[in-house]
Amino acid sequence: MKEALLILGHLPTKQNEKEAWYLNTFASESQASFKLDRRLNVWYLHSEGIGGNITDFMKKYLNASVSEVLVWAE
Structure with missing residues (x-):
């Protein structure tokens, strides 16, 4: 997760x-x-009361489905 955040800046x-x-x-x-x-x-995310794993983060970050997140990760 830390590496993904770094890659995203x-x-x-x-x-x-x-x-x-x-x-x-x-x-x-x-x-x-x-x-x-x-x-x-x-x-x-305390300001919104949500959280999860890296898949949950990327779904929200990209506004995408799990399958779209997997395509992005490739």
Whole structure:
């Protein structure tokens, strides 16, 4: 998940060995509300109350279906 965010141009605003915080990847904000749990490799967007795994993230990020995300990943 961390690598996907990096490829998409998103860098953490703060991080430690357990988690990394990012600015909202879906909307403009000044304080990070997007948390990546580095141990479980899942994300949670506090400002919207949603989260999940990398597939869930890419579906939202690309506004696409699972099959479209898999095509993009190739």
